[in-house]
Each structure stands twice: as C-alpha cells, then as structure tokens.
Amino acid sequence: MMAMPDAMYGGHSGVTSSDKPLEYRDPNQSVKILGFWLFLATDMLLFGCLFATYLVVRTHTDGGPTARSIFDIPGFTLETFFLLTSSFTGGLSTLAMRNGNKKALVSWLAVTIALGLAFIGLEVHEFIGDVAAGATWERSAFLSAFFTLVGTHGSHVTVGLVWMFLTLLQVAKRGITPITARKVFVVNLYWHFLDVVWVFIFTVVYLSGRVM
Amino acid sequence: MPSGFMQFADKYLMWKEGPMIWGSDVAILLVSIGIVFALTYFHKWKWLWREWITTVDHKKIGIMYLICALLMLFRGGADAELLRTQLAIPNNHFLSAEHYDQIFTTHGTIMILFMAMPFIFALFNIVVPLQIGARDVAFPYLNAISFWLFFFAAMLFNLSFVFGGSPDASWVSYPPLSELGFDPGPGENYYLLALQITGIGSIATGINFLATIFKMRAPGMKLMHMPLFTWSTVAACVVIIFAFPALAIAIALLTLDRIFGTHFFTILHGGNPMMFVNLFWVWGHPEVYIVVLPAFGVYSEVVATFARKRIFGYSSMVASLMLISVISYFVWAHHFFTMGAGADVNTFFAVASMLVGIPTGVKVFNWLFTMYRGRIRMTLPMLWTIAFVPCFAIGGATGIMLAAAPADYQYHNSYFLIAHFHQVLIGGVVFGMLAGMYYWWPKMFGFKLDERLGRWAFWFFNIGFYVCFMPQYALGFMGMQRRMYTYPADMGWNTLNLISTIGAYIMAIGFVFIVIQVLYSVKYGERDLTGDPWDGRTLEWSLPSPAPHYNFAVIPTVTSRDVWWELKEQGRTDELKPKAEDIKPIHMPKNSARPFLMGLAFFVAGFGFVFDLLWLGFLGLAGVVACLIARALEYNDDYHIPVHEVVETEATLGRLG
Numbered sequence: 001m002m003a004m005p006d007a008m009y010g011g012h013s014g015v016t017s018s019d020k021p022l023e024y025r026d027p028n029q030s031v032k033i034l035g036f037w038l039f040l041a042t043d044m045l046l047f048g049c050l051f052a053t054y055l056v057v058r059t060h061t062d063g064g065p066t067a068r069s070i071f072d073i074p075g076f077t078l079e080t081f082f083l084l085t086s087s088f089t090g091g092l093s094t095l096a097m098r099n100g101n102k103k104a105l106v107s108w109l110a111v112t113i114a115l116g117l118a119f120i121g122l123e124v125h126e127f128i129g130d131v132a133a134g135a136t137w138e139r140s141a142f143l144s145a146f147f148t149l150v151g152t153h154g155s156h157v158t159v160g161l162v163w164m165f166l167t168l169l170q171v172a173k174r175g176i177t178p179i180t181a182r183k184v185f186v187v188n189l190y191w192h193f194l195d196v197v198w199v200f201i202f203t204v205v206y207l208s209g210r211v212m
Numbered sequence: 213m214p215s216g217f218m219q220f221a222d223k224y225l226m227w228k229e230g231p232m233i234w235g236s237d238v239a240i241l242l243v244s245i246g247i248v249f250a251l252t253y254f255h256k257w258k259w260l261w262r263e264w265i266t267t268v269d270h271k272k273i274g275i276m277y278l279i280c281a282l283l284m285l286f287r288g289g290a291d292a293e294l295l296r297t298q299l300a301i302p303n304n305h306f307l308s309a310e311h312y313d314q315i316f317t318t319h320g321t322i323m324i325l326f327m328a329m330p331f332i333f334a335l336f337n338i339v340v341p342l343q344i345g346a347r348d349v350a351f352p353y354l355n356a357i358s359f360w361l362f363f364f365a366a367m368l369f370n371l372s373f374v375f376g377g378s379p380d381a382s383w384v385s386y387p388p389l390s391e392l393g394f395d396p397g398p399g400e401n402y403y404l405l406a407l408q409i410t411g412i413g414s415i416a417t418g419i420n421f422l423a424t425i426f427k428m429r430a431p432g433m434k435l436m437h438m439p440l441f442t443w444s445t446v447a448a449c450v451v452i453i454f455a456f457p458a459l460a461i462a463i464a465l466l467t468l469d470r471i472f473g474t475h476f477f478t479i480l481h482g483g484n485p486m487m488f489v490n491l492f493w494v495w496g497h498p499e500v501y502i503v504v505l506p507a508f509g510v511y512s513e514v515v516a517t518f519a520r521k522r523i524f525g526y527s528s529m530v531a532s533l534m535l536i537s538v539i540s541y542f543v544w545a546h547h548f549f550t551m552g553a554g555a556d557v558n559t560f561f562a563v564a565s566m567l568v569g570i571p572t573g574v575k576v577f578n579w580l581f582t583m584y585r586g587r588i589r590m591t592l593p594m595l596w597t598i599a600f601v602p603c604f605a606i607g608g609a610t611g612i613m614l615a616a617a618p619a620d621y622q623y624h625n626s627y628f629l630i631a632h633f634h635q636v637l638i639g640g641v642v643f644g645m646l647a648g649m650y651y652w653w654p655k656m657f658g659f660k661l662d663e664r665l666g667r668w669a670f671w672f673f674n675i676g677f678y679v680c681f682m683p684q685y686a687l688g689f690m691g692m693q694r695r696m697y698t699y700p701a702d703m704g705w706n707t708l709n710l711i712s713t714i715g716a717y718i719m720a721i722g723f724v725f726i727v728i729q730v731l732y733s734v735k736y737g738e739r740d741l742t743g744d745p746w747d748g749r750t751l752e753w754s755l756p757s758p759a760p761h762y763n764f765a766v767i768p769t770v771t772s773r774d775v776w777w778e779l780k781e782q783g784r785t786d787e788l789k790p791k792a793e794d795i796k797p798i799h800m801p802k803n804s805a806r807p808f809l810m811g812l813a814f815f816v817a818g819f820g821f822v823f824d825l826l827w828l829g830f831l832g833l834a835g836v837v838a839c840l841i842a843r844a845l846e847y848n849d850d851y852h853i854p855v856h857e858v859v860e861t862e863a864t865l866g867r868l869g
Contacts, residue, residue: 027427030427031350031351031423031427031428032351034423034426034427035350035351035354035419035420035423038418038419038422038423038453039419041453041454042415042418042419042453042454042456042457043457045453045454045457045458046457046460046461048457049457049458049461049462049491049494050461052491053461053465053476053487053491056484056487057476057482057483057484057487060481060482060483060484061482062475062480062481062482064481137468137472137473137474138472138473138474138475138481139481140475140481140482141475141476141478141481141482141483141484142482144465144468144469144474144475144476144483145476147474148465148468148474148476162841163844166841166844166845167844170845179847
C-alpha cells in the first residue's frame with residue numbers, strides 16, 4: 001500500500017499542482033467548483049421550465065395587455081447593454097484574479113456590481129411602469145408568466161449582486177488566496193450564467209414579443 | 213372558555229372533527245413531554261445538540277434519515293390502514309369523504325417524499341463514502357442542510373393534520389381542483405410549501421453525491437471499479453438534478469396562484485391547468501426511478517455477497533442503470549394518455565415507457581445469473597431480494613400493459629393502476645430499502661437485527677402484500693376507480709375489497725414485527741466485532757462497525773472491483789490496517805448549528821406562507837438569507853484530528869498494523 005493523502009478531499013492524487021489556475025490548485029476548493037457547475041445545471045432546468053410555461057401561455061392575454069403593447073424597445077435594449085457589459089467586466093475581474101492583481105480585481109468587481117445595479121434599476125422601473133399601466137401579474141396568464149420568468153432572473157441577479165459584494169469585501173480584506181480565488185471564479189460563473197439566461201429572455205420574450 | 217379561544221380551536225385545531233384529531237393531539241403532547249422529560253432526566257440535551265443536531269458526519273446524518281424514514285413509514289402506513297378500513301365494506305362511513313380525501317393525499321405524499329426519499333438518502337449517506345474510500349461527502353455542511361430541510365419540511369407537512377387541516381387534493385394536486393377557488397384553507401398550502409422545502413434539500417443532495425463520487429474516490433478506484441450501489445447513486449442523483457427543478461417550478465407557480473393571485477393554472481384569465489400536470493410528471497415519473505434505482509443498487513450488492521459470487525454482467529448493470537436514468541425523462545406523458553394529446557404524442561410516450569423494460573429486464577437476468585450456481589445464504593437481506601424478483605417482474609409486466617396507450621384508456625385511474633404502482637414501489641423500493649437496512653444495519657450500529665423476528669416480519673409483509681394488492685388488479689378491471697371513498701353494495705366488489713383490506717392488516721403485522729425486531733435486537737442482537745459480518749466484498753466491510761468518525765485512518769489504494777473480497781482471497785487484508793507511521797493529521801469539517809437553524813428558518817417561512825402571514829414568511833426567508841451570508845463569510849470551518857488521537861482510536865479498535 002502506498003502512502004496516502006491525509007486530506008478529506010484527497011481525490012485521486014491529493015497532489016496540488018501549480019500549473020493549474022489558482023482557483024483549481026487546492027482540491028478542497030476545486031471540488032466546490034464542480035459542485036457549482038452541477039448547481040448551475042439545476043438552475044438551468046429551473047429556467048427551462050419557466051421558459052416552457054411562458055411559451056405555452058404567451059398568447060393567453062385574456063383581452064388584456066399584450067407583449068407588443070408593453071415591451072419597450074429602448075428599455076430592454078438598455079437593460080441588455082448593461083447586463084452583457086457587466087458579464088464582460090466580470091470576466092476581466094477573473095483575469096485580474098489570475099494575474100494576481102488585487103487592485104484591478106476589486107475595481108472590476110465594483111464596476112460589474114455597478115452595471116448590475118443599473119440593470120436591476122431599469123428592470124424595476126420597467127415593472128413599475130407596467131403595473132401602473134394595468135399590466136399586473138393578476139391580469140392574465142401571459143403576464144403571470146412574464147413577471148415570473150423575468151422576475152426570477154431579476155431576483156437571481158439581485159442575489160448575485162449581494163454575493164459579489166460579499167466576495168469583493170473578502171478579497172479586499174484577505175487578498176487573493178486559493179479560497180478567495182475560488183469565490184471570485186464561482187460568483188463570476190453565476191454571473192455569466194445569468195447573462196446567458198438573459199440572452200434567451202431577450203430573444204424569446206422581448207424580441208419575439210415585439211415581432212410575433 | 214372564552215369564545216375567541218373556541219373559535220381558534222374550531223378553525224385551526226379542528227376540535228369539532230372528532231376523536232382522531234383529539235387522539236393525535238394527546239399523542240403528540242404525550243410524546244413531546246416524554247421526549248423532553250427523558251432528555252432532561254438522562255442529561256442528554258448536550259449530547260443531542262453536539263452529537264446529532266450540529267453534526268456534519270455523513271454516518272450520523274444517514275442514521276437520522278433512517279429514523280425519520282421509518283417514522284414516516286409508520287405514519288404513511290397508518291394512513292393506508294385507515295383507507296383500507298374505510299373500503300373494507302360497501303357504504304361504509306368510518307371516514308367521511310373529506311377525511312378520506314385528506315388521508316389518501318397524505319398517504320401518497322408522505323410515502324414518496326417523506327419515506328422513500330429519506331430512506332434512499334439514508335443509504336446514500338451511510339454507504340457511499342465508505343464504499344469509495346472517502347472520509348465524508350464532498351460538502352458535509354450542505355449535507356446537513358439537506359437533512360434539516362427535509363426534517364423541517366416533514367414536520368411542517370405532518371403539522372397540517374392537527375393544525376389547520378391536511379391537504380386533500382391528492383399527492384399530485386392537480387389544478388384547478390387545488391386552486392384557491394376550489395380548495396380554500398391551509399391544507400393545500402402545507403403540501404406546496406413542505407414539498408418546496410424538502411425539494412431544495414433533495415437537489416442539494418443530488419449535487420453533493422455526484423461531486424462526492426466524481427471527486428473523492430480512493431486512489432486507484434476507477435469508475436468501473438465502483439461498487440454497484442455507488443453506481444446506482446450516480447444514476448439516481450443524475451435524475452434528481454434533472455427532475456427536481458421541474459417539481460420546484462410546478463409547485464412554485466401553483467403557490468403563486470394560491471397566495472399571490474396569478475393565473476398559471478386557473479381556468480380564468482387564460483391559465484392552463486394541463487401545464488401543471490406536465491411539469492408535475494416531468495418530475496413525477498423520474499421520481500419513481502430516483503427511488504427505485506438505489507434499490508437496484510442494494511439488490512446488486514446483496515446478491516453478490518450472499519451468492520458469494522461476483523455480480524454477473526457488471527458492465528451491463530452499469531449501462532442499464534444509466535440507460536434507465538436517461539429513458540426516465542421521456543415517459544412522463546404516460547400518466548395522462550387520456551389528456552387527448554393525439555396519437556403521435558401518445559405513441560412516442562407509450563414506446564418510450566415500454567423501452568424501460570429492456571434495461572430493467574437485463575438487470576433482473578443479471579441478478580438471477582449471479583445467484584445461479586452460487587452458494588446462497590438465506591439471510592434477511594437475501595430473502596427480501598429474492599422476494600423482490602417475482603414481485604417486480606409482475607409489477608413490470610402490468611406496467612407494460614399500462615404503457616399501451618389505447619388499453620390505458622380502460623385502466624386509467626382504476627384500481628389496476630393502484631395495484632401496479634404499489635407492486636413496483638413496494639416490491640421494488642420498500643423491499644430494497646428493507647434489504648439495504650438489514651444489510652448495512654451492523655455497519656451503522658455494530659449489531660445485526662434478529663433473524664427470527666425478521667423472518668416473521670418478512671412472511672407477514674409478503675403474504676399480506678399479495679393478499680392486499682392482487683385483488684386490486686381484478687377490481688380495476690371490474691370498474692373500481694381510485695380515490696372513491698365508498699361504493700354501493702351491488703357492484704360485485706365487496707369480497708375482493710374485504711380480502712384486500714385483510715391483506716393490508718397482515719402487512720401491518722409485518723411492520724409491527726420489524727419494530728419489535730429492532731427493539732429486541734438493540735439489546736439481544738448479535739454483536740458485530742469483525743466489521744465484516746456478512747463476509748462482504750466492498751470497502752465498507754474493511755472498517756470496524758460502526759466506523760470511526762474519520763472512516764479511514766489511512767485512505768486505501770484500490771486496484772480492482774470488489775477490492776475487499778480480492779484481498780481476503782489473497783490473504784492480504786492486513787494491508788488495509790493502518791500503520792502508525794503512515795497516519796497523518798486528518799482534515800475534517802467542523803460541526804455547525806447553522807444547518808439546523810436554516811431548517812428552522814425555512815420552517816418559519818413555510819408556516820408563514822401556509823397561513824398567508826406574509827410578514828412571517830418573509831421573516832423566515834430573512835433568517836435563511838442571514839444563514840447564507842454568515843456561511844459566505846465563514847473561514848474556520850475545518851480542523852485537524854491530531855495523529856495521536858487517530859493512533860489511539862485505531863489501537864483501541866485493535867487495527868494498528
């Protein structure tokens with residue numbers, strides 16, 4: 001029998017290799033990244049079910065507001081601009097983390113949070129406008145599904161903002177360690193995922209709603 | 213008494229509803245007082261807190277799941293006996309229609325979500341880390357959260373019986389019946405919130421065990437070296453993570469309809485009730501595979517051990533497990549062929565449903581071929597395994613009958629269906645979980661369950677099963693529909709119903725024998741001093757029973773399938789005994805009270821939403837968020853067990869090499 005790794009998370013080798021990116025070097029941390037990918041799979045299915053529901057009741061407006069009448073092109077275009085840009089700056093924060101540049105990392109996280117806040121602000125503004133115009137989620141199945149799908153994405157973004165802020169604080173306090181590196185990496189995975197979901201919302205909900 | 217209290221008692225405590233409620237109130241009160249008294253009298257509060265409530269040890273979490281599963285088997289079983297008593301004779305009014313509806317709803321929900329699920333999670337927790345040579349699961353803290361979410365969800369669900377009223381729209385809870393307009397009152401909300409909370413825990417468990425199995429196997433253990441129970445856990449977890457989100461959405465949307473006035477599934481304002489039915493079964497059908505796949509894993513372990521042979525067709529066993537988990541996703545519409553989706557849709561789902569029979573058939577033949585020419589020992593786990601084979605074969609055959617869409621128009625929602633799914637769920641899942649419980653019991657507790665009492669339980673339960681459910685196939689053909697609370701005397705159903713009820717009582721006697729067996733064996737059961745009471749084949753049997761809390765003092769290196777058996781054959785078992793000089797400090801997760809508190813916060817939130825107390829609901833959710841933030845900022849959640857402590861423990865166990 002060979003000498004064995006003593007760590008709980010020894011895995012196959014228990015060897016920490018330095019040619020991997022920082023967030024993957026410690027097996028205690030890299031297993032969490034795998035776990036997070038699995039979580040994203042479940043979250044993707046969550047959104048998949050909401051999309052399916054939306055598509056089924058998309059035209060069930062019950063004589064109330066329709067997609068064409070409530071979707072505001074400049075509004076959702078600007079939302080898209082902010083969120084997609086924030087995904088890019090989030091990517092830059094990961095890059096800064098890999099380069100060991102703490103100052104740049106903190107700055108890019110802050111920019112990402114600011115863009116995310118702008119997105120949420122616009123979305124809340126859009127929802128308030130809809131409700132004021134009588135397009136509430138009690139009005140029709142279409143509106144129930146619209147607010148639930150887009151609102152679920154929005155609440156995910158809100159959670160992501162709080163989470164990213166907490167991560168920023170930890171990086172500021174503790175610097176770039178295998179643990180904080182993993183945290184930066186994972187929160188950015190989440191952020192990119194929400195971006196991908198938004199691309200579908202943009203296409204399936206807003207664009208199709210205006211065109212079809 | 214003040215009239216305010218009497219109103220409260222009538223509305224929420226349901227004191228007008230009769231002796232069953234009063235009896236339950238008294239029983240709950242007495243049991244609670246008894247528990248508090250016993251804990252205080254024996255000074256066990258600290259022990260309970262330190263050793264169990266705050267634990268993150270997979271073995272202890274597994275034991276807690278097991279205890280809960282057995283208690284819920286009792287609750288669900290008591291429901292079943294009430295249902296069968298009501299149906300024993302025609303024109304019976306032992307239960308009112310309303311109570312009958314509530315009881316079949318809680319029976320189904322509890323048996324699937326709060327009995328079968330924790331039972332498989334119990335075995336995942338107890339067995340998987342030991343089988344793959346790991347010291348815990350990948351995320352022990354998350355594992356504790358999963359358990360406490362399940363626990364508090366089960367509490368919330370069971371609370372409905374004595375506070376506010378049980379759900380009564382059946383375990384599938386189809387709208388529009390389950391919408392506010394047709395089903396006011398908190399019962400349905402209890403169902404929705406309890407399922408939501410336990411569902412989150414189940415998703416987390418699925419993620420946890422996949423990460424554990426993919427990342428934490430002992431060095432040298434390739435995927436195709438893994439024991440089949442571990443493989444069945446992989447298959448079940450894959451289905452969990454792909455199916456449970458659909459349930460989460462289905463019940464979340466129904467909750468929005470009921471509490472926030474949306475129109476997903478209402479008849480008014482464009483809602484579409486069939487969307488719920490689809491979403492529900494996108495989870496619901498895979499769910500039955502989630503619970504049966506681990507049972508298949510148990511049978512595979514048991515058959516190989518007690519036939520003293522390598523499992524026949526290991527690769528085909530793995531392939532069929534994975535194939536079942538994939539096909540499980542393409543069969544859901546067979547639950548509502550009568551919806552009218554059209555011949556093309558029905559044909560697709562009918563064919564897919566029949567396809568499941570192929571990999572399942574492969575497995576049955578592999579188990580039989582493993583037994584063929586083996587030196588079979590008729591122990592309790594083996595008895596349940598052998599009983600499973602014909603039972604599941606018949607249940608599978610009637611399943612193929614149901615899968616034939618045109619014929620299903622005849623069987624749909626008749627007692628034929630009831631008989632079918634009880635046969636596969638009891639014959640497949642319950643038999644398997646009991647086999648697994650008997651098999652790994654010594655590993656959990658250090659003693660075997662008494663063989664003689666176990667045989668009484670086995671025969672009562674098995675004979676009772678056939679007496680109970682075979683007549684129901686016939687009743688289905690004779691036109692008896694499910695969920696009818698009574699029937700007229702001239703339908704020709706009287707005799708068969710009476711026989712079926714007698715069978716249910718015989719099964720209850722079997723359960724009582726299991727209870728007696730457990731109690732008796734705590735004191736008199738054969739102690740397991742070797743750690744390998746069954747002459748097992750896989751790594752868990754190389755450890756003492758029960759295993760020390762770090763499991764392996766030194767992680768073994770695996771070179772083959774059935775590695776423990778190989779080493780025994782070659783007389784090399786001493787190689788797995790740790791040498792003092794190889795022992796290093798062991799890195800372990802710290803206990804935490806937060807998973808328990810998070811479960812409690814979810815309970816408060818759930819309770820708030822059940823009664824439309826939105827402030828309480830959001831207060832509970834704020835508690836959940838507080839727990840999450842505290843966790844995000846936590847850094848010292850692990851510690852090292854010093855070498856001398858490990859050496860001492862191993863020396864006491866007589867294992868130092």
